[in-house]
Amino acid sequence: MFKSASQHRFWVPSECPFHGVIVPRDAQGQPSRAEDRLKEDLEEMRRREMHPDWQDVELMQDIEAATGEDLGSQRLLRKGKGRGKGKGKSKQKYPNLSDLKKTADTSRSRLEKKVFNKSSMARVTAVMNTIDSRKHEKFSNQFNYALN
Secondary structure, eight states: OOSSGGGOOSOBTTEETTTEEOOOBOTTSOBSSHHHHHHHHHHHHHHHHHSOGGGOHHHHHHHHHHHOOOOSHHHHHSOSOOOSTTSSOOOOSSTTSOOHHHHTOSHHHHHHHHHTOHHHHHHHHHHHHHHHHHHHHHHTTSHHHHOO
8 A cells, every 4th residue: 555646656646657648628528727728729739730721631532532633642641751661562452361472482492492403403413423433333342332
């Protein structure tokens, strides 16, 4: 048990650990304290400055549908500025399914391509044939090696 509310480290009654400050509101959803109303008004003004009315996505989509011209509403739908890494890639239709063509590109498959290459197989066969012929020359009089 805590002696005072200040000793409780994780949750202060006016602040939610997930969402931050809890603002008391009236029945219409407006902040009940004047300072909270001022703060919300300032945030709304900043938001309007960042996205003017003519850049409203819904308005632009309506105008695009009516005129048939591209006004760039798709660009405004994307959140954040990003770094441009995924410009060429399209969104996958089924992201949780594994692509069979992609799974074939493993370290094992890359090594198999090199090891089982036609020229490397010919090289290995030639070396093994020379070793086998040498062994046959040395031990051809012995029964075990004469059959191989």
